[in-house]
Amino acid sequence: MKPFxxxxxxxxxxxxxxxxxxxxxxxxxxxxxxxxxxxQSVTAATSFGVTSPEAIEMMRASLRQLYGLxxxxxxxxxxxxxxxxxxxxxxxxxxxxxxxxxxxxxAMPWTVGLLLVSTLMTWIIGNLIGGLAGYHRRNRLLKLVxxxxxxxxxxxxxxxxxxxxxxxGFVWPVLPISGGAGMSADRGDTFGFALDxxxxxxxxxLSLMAVGIGGWFMGMRALVSNIVTEDYVTYAELGGVGxxxxxxxxxxxxxxxxxxxxxxxxxxxxxxxxxxxxxxFGYPGLGSLLISGVNSGxxxxxxxxxxxxxxxxxxxxxxxxLLFPLVDPRVEVR
Amino acid sequence: xxxxxxxxxAFAGLVASTAASFAQGTVSDLPRRETLILENPEGTIKxxxxxxxxAINAGGQYTGLHQLAxxxxxxxxxxxxxxGSWQNSLAAEKPIYNADFTExxxxxxxxxxxxxxxxxxxxxLVYTVETQIKTPGMRWSALLALNVDSVxxxxxxxxxxxxxxxxxxxHALFTVRFNAIWMMxxxxxxxxxxxxxFDFNKPVSLGAYTLYGYDPDGKWFVWQRRDDWQRTxxxxxxxxxxxxxxxxxxxxxxxxxxxxxxxxxxVIHDIAPEGMxxxxxxxxxxxxxxxxFPYGHPDPTLPAVVFNLQNPTFQxxxxxxxxxxxxxxxxxxxxxxxxxATISAIAIPPTGTHPDDYHKPLQDWLAxxxxxxxxxxxxxxxxxxxxxxxxxxxPSMGDQIPTDPAEIARSxxxxxxxxxxxxxxxxxxxxxxxxxxxxxxxxxxxxxSIKIMVEGDSRPVMxxxxxxxxxxxxxxxIDAKIDVAQGxxxxxxxxxxxxxxFIGWSVETYGGHPDLAFFLDSWHSQxxxxxxxxxxxxxxxxxSSPELDKLIEQIRTVSFEDPKTVxxxxxxxxxxxxxxxxxxxxxxxVFTAMDETYWTGYPTADDPxxxxxxxxxxxxxxxxxxxxTQP
Numbered sequence: 001m002k003p004f005x006x007x008x009x010x011x012x013x014x015x016x017x018x019x020x021x022x023x024x025x026x027x028x029x030x031x032x033x034x035x036x037x038x039x040q041s042v043t044a045a046t047s048f049g050v051t052s053p054e055a056i057e058m059m060r061a062s063l064r065q066l067y068g069l070x071x072x073x074x075x076x077x078x079x080x081x082x083x084x085x086x087x088x089x090x091x092x093x094x095x096x097x098x099x100x101x102x103x104x105x106x107a108m109p110w111t112v113g114l115l116l117v118s119t120l121m122t123w124i125i126g127n128l129i130g131g132l133a134g135y136h137r138r139n140r141l142l143k144l145v146x147x148x149x150x151x152x153x154x155x156x157x158x159x160x161x162x163x164x165x166x167x168x169g170f171v172w173p174v175l176p177i178s179g180g181a182g183m184s185a186d187r188g189d190t191f192g193f194a195l196d197x198x199x200x201x202x203x204x205x206l207s208l209m210a211v212g213i214g215g216w217f218m219g220m221r222a223l224v225s226n227i228v229t230e231d232y233v234t235y236a237e238l239g240g241v242g243x244x245x246x247x248x249x250x251x252x253x254x255x256x257x258x259x260x261x262x263x264x265x266x267x268x269x270x271x272x273x274x275x276x277x278x279x280x281f282g283y284p285g286l287g288s289l290l291i292s293g294v295n296s297g298x299x300x301x302x303x304x305x306x307x308x309x310x311x312x313x314x315x316x317x318x319x320x321x322l323l324f325p326l327v328d329p330r331v332e333v334r
Numbered sequence: 335x336x337x338x339x340x341x342x343x344a345f346a347g348l349v350a351s352t353a354a355s356f357a358q359g360t361v362s363d364l365p366r367r368e369t370l371i372l373e374n375p376e377g378t379i380k381x382x383x384x385x386x387x388x389a390i391n392a393g394g395q396y397t398g399l400h401q402l403a404x405x406x407x408x409x410x411x412x413x414x415x416x417x418g419s420w421q422n423s424l425a426a427e428k429p430i431y432n433a434d435f436t437e438x439x440x441x442x443x444x445x446x447x448x449x450x451x452x453x454x455x456x457x458x459l460v461y462t463v464e465t466q467i468k469t470p471g472m473r474w475s476a477l478l479a480l481n482v483d484s485v486x487x488x489x490x491x492x493x494x495x496x497x498x499x500x501x502x503x504x505h506a507l508f509t510v511r512f513n514a515i516w517m518m519x520x521x522x523x524x525x526x527x528x529x530x531x532f533d534f535n536k537p538v539s540l541g542a543y544t545l546y547g548y549d550p551d552g553k554w555f556v557w558q559r560r561d562d563w564q565r566t567x568x569x570x571x572x573x574x575x576x577x578x579x580x581x582x583x584x585x586x587x588x589x590x591x592x593x594x595x596x597x598x599x600x601v602i603h604d605i606a607p608e609g610m611x612x613x614x615x616x617x618x619x620x621x622x623x624x625x626x627f628p629y630g631h632p633d634p635t636l637p638a639v640v641f642n643l644q645n646p647t648f649q650x651x652x653x654x655x656x657x658x659x660x661x662x663x664x665x666x667x668x669x670x671x672x673x674x675a676t677i678s679a680i681a682i683p684p685t686g687t688h689p690d691d692y693h694k695p696l697q698d699w700l701a702x703x704x705x706x707x708x709x710x711x712x713x714x715x716x717x718x719x720x721x722x723x724x725x726x727x728x729p730s731m732g733d734q735i736p737t738d739p740a741e742i743a744r745s746x747x748x749x750x751x752x753x754x755x756x757x758x759x760x761x762x763x764x765x766x767x768x769x770x771x772x773x774x775x776x777x778x779x780x781x782x783s784i785k786i787m788v789e790g791d792s793r794p795v796m797x798x799x800x801x802x803x804x805x806x807x808x809x810x811x812i813d814a815k816i817d818v819a820q821g822x823x824x825x826x827x828x829x830x831x832x833x834x835x836f837i838g839w840s841v842e843t844y845g846g847h848p849d850l851a852f853f854l855d856s857w858h859s860q861x862x863x864x865x866x867x868x869x870x871x872x873x874x875x876x877x878s879s880p881e882l883d884k885l886i887e888q889i890r891t892v893s894f895e896d897p898k899t900v901x902x903x904x905x906x907x908x909x910x911x912x913x914x915x916x917x918x919x920x921x922x923x924v925f926t927a928m929d930e931t932y933w934t935g936y937p938t939a940d941d942p943x944x945x946x947x948x949x950x951x952x953x954x955x956x957x958x959x960x961x962x963t964q965p
Contacts, residue, residue, distance in 0.1 A: 282585035
């Protein structure tokens with residue numbers, strides 16, 4: 001047990017260092033932006049309406065004080081870390097005084113719901129078909145599936161998304177093209193609303209899956225193609241072990257290692273949001289929130305979302321490192 | 335495989351639990367035939383549960399909140415209005431000033447009620463003013479603190495403002511052009527510990543609609559007609575047609591077009607010209623401001639080539655005029671709006687009542703205007719430019735292009751400067767520039783280099799205009815380049831004076847009223863920031879002119895109703911032509927697309943009772959004229 005605890009402590013320390021460096025880099029980048037959130041608010045407040053240059057000077061001063069942008073850079077930096085350590089990213093500067101954490105928690109279920117489901121679906125389908133195609137190399141249907149999925153894979157994502165939008169939103173308008181749920185959806189009716197959310201997520205998740213499956217397919221097929229030529233597989237076949245068992249326990253399980261690592265990294269990255277997907281399909285989520293924060297110079301919000309993402313990706317890597325021995329018995333902690 | 339099975343199980347559980355986690359808040363099915371659906375150009379609102387519009391930039395504004403739930407003393411419609419462009423809204427009559435403009439008396443309209451049944455009185459107006467003065471950081475705090483010495487309720491329907499200094503346009507703070515200081519419900523806000531941190535959810539409405547529901551994720555807001563709509567200021571025009579009004583975020587332009595073709599979006603706020611052409615071709619139920627080409631509504635905003643006059647290069651009037659004479663406005667109109675532009679040679683938008691007050695009366699002066707190039711005197715104005723653009727479009731657009739000269743002037747504008755490279759060369763030579771090979775060089779021997787800042791994809795129409803102008807200047811031998819600054823970067827650089835020129839606007843007017851003080855007052859040299867410091871709106875060109883200052887000071891001394899304002903406005907237009915501190919291009923045409931499948935009675939150029947652009951406060955007038963198409 002001792003070596004494992006030592007390993008765990010070392011990995012936890014690595015995790016903390018990665019998060020610290022990542023958040024610091026983000027802090028520096030967001031605070032180096034030439035965009036001034038106070039100017040954005042001043043512009044928003046004065047656009048279209050009566051303006052008086054003297055009044056705007058007063059407004060600037062008030063907002064600077066209100067947003068807590070006064071004080072030296074060192075004071076601001078220390079105050080930032082004091083807040084982050086208790087999970088508070090401060091108020092959003094483009095939706096003041098609402099806390100950044102409130103905005104993130106509101107957007108997160110949509111992103112997690114959409115991306116977790118579509119990432120897992122993509123991974124499962126891609127690997128399953130890829131594994132089968134690698135094992136049953138002469139099967140025509142699997143070859144066809146491979147050609148289609150690999151054919152779609154290199155097409156830029158936004159093209160695929162746009163084609164789906166046109167086909168199912170306009171030519172054959174059977175699916176909703178915007179939003180996470182319909183305007184008339186009754187959120188009190190849990191089942192009905194869940195169904196509505198599901199229907200609204202079909203196009204965005206379909207677009208993500210259509211592009212994503214090819215990658216997993218190719219990876220898994222290549223891995224399986226190598227493994228089936230290994231001596232222990234040949235030996236199992238000669239020994240009369242059932243083909244399903246060979247495929248499941250001898251071939252695919254051994255091929256899963258790198259795929260699981262890839263999955264973990266992708267799952268961590270879902271906290272970035274699927275920016276293009278959310279923009280194209282008007283889907284609410286962290287990606288849209290991030291873009292909105294960038295556009296409005298709201299570096300508290302950008303910093304909040306990015307920090308969550310850094311923590312999530314680092315945590316995913318940590319978890320997969322710790323769990324890897326369960327997936328691949330050849331790996332053990334020494 | 336066991337891992338796979340486990341993952342599949344986890345996935346199934348996840349779908350169920352994620353969907354369940356959204357189940358909160360309720361809006362039941364809306365009857366489509368009673369619901370008007372409009373685009374909110376703000377997009378998705380980050381903070382949808384925030385309705386305190388008096389806090390800066392805290393929540394959505396064009397979600398229907400300021401169009402349907404807010405009200406203030408007066409409105410000036412950018413078009414003709416239902417009973418005139420000027421509307422006494424919560425005020426019973428126009429503002430009453432004393433002789434030296436240090437006091438303004440307001441008579442309020444009785445019989446107006448908040449949606450919770452409390453009557454609107456002078457107490458609300460006094461509270462609105464005093465609360466903002468004593469709470470720095472609220473939206474109109476600074477403006478009120480600078481102007482108001484005291485505000486006093488005389489009786490329930492009379493309020494007297496004593497001003498800190500004479501201000502003949504003080505009422506403009508309470509007059510909606512796009513928005514204005516909205517009234518706060520005293521009985522609600524006085525219970526909030528901090529008016530800046532109070533979300534005002536659910537909002538108590540002073541308009542004819544009240545909040546019915548909103549998307550917790552900020553995609554839509556639905557408003558319902560009040561049963562007591564007669565007790566609102568809109569009530570005097572009749573019953574609003576739509577029972578429900580929804581402001582939605584329909585997504586990117588292509589989706590807006592699809593949504594309207596599917597009749598799921600009644601009013602598109604704005605789309606690219608190409609989107610409008612698609613709708614014109616494919617939608618049988620489309621209604622636009624102009625019946626045919628150029629379709630869009632010209633906003634009272636004037637896109638122009640704005641020079642940075644603190645940059646020594648642009649301080650020479652001859653150079654500025656030379657650059658104007660190198661622009662072929664026909665090509666710019668075609669490149670930017672595909673021809674669907676309303677051009678203007680003078681620095682006043684060609685929209686609303688302005689053509690009657692300024693453009694038409696100044697035609698003779700413009701035709702006679704002489705420019706001395708140093709070698710010759712030329713008359714640069716070509717009054718037929720609008721007609722030439724119409725003629726260029728006629729072969730492809732056919733009957734959609736009007737033939738009546740008055741109609742052409744209304745749609746495409748009057749004249750503009752005739753491209754004249756010879757005169758431009760003479761002006762540049764007089765300014766000390768010379769041509770070496772194919773390139774113009776300055777007195778210091780360096781090439782004449784100009785960057786035109788544009789907003790890239792954020793504002794494609796203006797970017798195309800800037801690109802065309804850069805191309806025209808380059809063809810003449812000027813090293814002109816496009817300088818892309820997207821969105822917020824553009825705002826910061828514009829304010830900091832970090833540009834040579836940009837395509838944008840520093841001129842915004844009422845549209846429906848000839849008074850130019852709305853933007854012109856801020857052009858006084860007293861407000862020009864020194865180089866390197868942030869310039870306050872709207873004098874982005876940092877123009878500092880004693881002649882213009884004198885004009886502005888004269889405008890300050892006359893009432894906004896005085897006919898002299900028009901005379902002074904024309905003097906301003908002439909000054910701008912002579913000095914050319916910005917090169918005016920055209921009106922900012924907004925391609926608002928309206929669908930008549932469910933509603934009819936939208937405002938158009940033939941029935942210009944208001945601006946159809948749905949994020950303007952004035953667009954509330956649409957509600958009383960819209961009638962259901964289907965019984």
